[in-house]
Amino acid sequence: MSAAPVARPAWVEGLATALREHDEPWVDVLRPARGARQSAVLALFGEGPPGPEVLLVERAATLRSHPGQIAFPGGAVDPTDVDLADTALREAYEECGVVRDGVEVLGMLPAAHVVVSGFDVTAVVAWWRVPHAVEPADPREVAAVLRVPVADLVDPANRVTARHPTGFRGPAFTVAGHLVWGLTAHLLAAVLDLAGWTTPWDDSREAEIPERYLRDRRASTLARDTGGPDAH
Secondary structure, three states: OOOOOOOOOHHHHHHHHHHHHOOOHHHHHOOEOOOOEEEEEEEEEEEEOOEEEEEEEEEOOOOOOOOOOEEOOEEEOOOOOOOHHHHHHHHHHHHHOOOHHHEEEEEEOOOEEEOOOOEEEEEEEEEEOOOOOOOOOOOOOEEEEEEEEHHHHHOHHHEEEEEOOOOOEEEEEEEOOEEEOHHHHHHHHHHHHHHOOOOOOOOOOEEEOOHHHOOOHHHHHHHHHHOOOOOO
16 A cells, blocks of 8 residues: 655745746856766755754765765766766765655756866755655765754854855855855755745855865865865
8 A cells, every 4th residue: 555645845835836937047156067077966855843954964074075074965977877866866875875765856956067076066956755764874975964954054143154265255054063165055055045945144254164174185276276166
């Protein structure tokens, strides 16, 4: 006997509609796709006790690329992937055990080119229709899995402008003892804006990026040379 369908909360309907109708103005603050090798990340939103929440991962501190940073689960397209949504869902399962049968893809953001990796990155936005317990599948890649309430992300007290030692400035969030910055913060801010969840905040409040997030020297060099958010 199949499980009864789960009704979409109103916030899911609003997000799905916004994704269908948006005109991509946010892409101007990033580098548009260049036809490079493709990768995808999963921006997965589910219903939590305080309302909608988003799934993020803390990358292992021992990784050579972006060690210790907060990101969406995701990675490069494999030849066997059907499409970018398939890539994002596969990576989310491989990184933290998200079962794809309980996920409904709502739409995608325009791809952004990331200089440090050479990838065009597409954020696949989805509703976690049937949430379940998740944990790092391989601690050598993922140190922790976070489910962050949207209410915390849009709280003006948790919104800051990140300042990189190379001069890069961009949106950031202080949540769960971490600073979410770089491409992940840009993508998060884009979804929050599209959904109409963003509340006014003081973008003159700056936060320096903690040293523990700056051990990827190649990324730091490229951020200095390109002046963009590609260090993350």
